[in-house]
Amino acid sequence: MTFTGTRRAALGLLAGAAAASARAQAPARGEVFIVSTLYARHQGVPAYDLQVLRRLIEAVRPQALVLDVTPTELRTRRVWPGKVEYTGVIFPYLDATGVPAHASEPDEPLFAELTGAVGQAYKAFGERQPAGAKALDDMKQGAYRAMAASWASAADVHSDRTDGLVAALREFEEGLVGAEARRVQEQWDRHHAARLRAAVAAHPGQRVLMLVGIESRYRVLAELRAAGDVEPVAMEAWLRRAGI
Structure with a gap:
């Protein structure tokens, strides 16, 4: 081998070693799971009741959890009564x-x-x-009953179709109630996304599971897609592989 060839080979080995060192020093990329919760509706959805939610959490084996409760609720373990999944499972x-x-x-x-x-x-x-408010409530209740009847598994709850239906319901509701309702919900969901990012940063290379209300999940996902810094696991496909 010529001197030039030897030098080139040596430089190649050094470059390879540097790349390997950089990979070793870089934090491992963990997995992020964003899971919908139904609050009291869990009790009327056999395909996604509290036992199924427990199975899902145990299958993920999270190393950190992000929960849709306030810091005070997490500390005191006292939540709004409708959040039955917290007292029953989480x-x-x-x-x-x-x-x-x-x-x-x-x-x-x-x-x-x-x-x-x-x-x-x-x-x-x-x-x-007043008539519109009652009609809106009746429509929402009927829509969720219809969705529940169509769900055969937790994977169905996390499908693109479900996210699309929930998004359409939210947009219709916020359009009726007014701009303030939309502003508040968007700010609320941005806060969810920001706290998830903070948790992912605090647990590099680990499995982080976020539990969030079904009416917020689609906007949290949209926030993450727009920022491009956190790439969640595709829950529907993951749950189908897990048989949940």
Whole structure:
């Protein structure tokens, strides 16, 4: 081998070693799972009841959890009564495993600011259009009953079709109630996404599982796609492979 060839080979070995070192020093890329919860509706959806949710969490084997509760709710383990999955599944899971958990709902005073603003928006809508408010509620209840009847598995709950239906319902609802309802919900869901990013950064290379209400999941996914910094697991395909 000529001197030039020898030098080239040596440089190639050095470059390869440097690349291997860089790969070794780079943090391993973990997996991020974003899972819908149904709150009290879990009790009326056999395909995605609390036992199925428990199976899903155990199948993921998360190393960190991001939960749609406030920091105070996470600390005190006292949540809004409709969040039956927390008392029935998630808090017992935390106690049994010791997995670290992060809250993704806003703390005070932002929590009161946002819930107060959206509460006023819905109150004004109800006073302005009482028949419309009742019709909207009836439509939502009927739509969720129809979706529940179509779900044969947790994978169906996390399908593109379900996300599309939920998004359409939300857009219709926010269009009726008014711009303030949309503004608050978008800010709320951006907060969810920001807390997820913070948790992923705090647990590099680990499996992070976010549990978020079904009406927020599609916007959290959209926020992450727009930012491009976190790439969640495709839940429908993952759940079908897992048989859940």
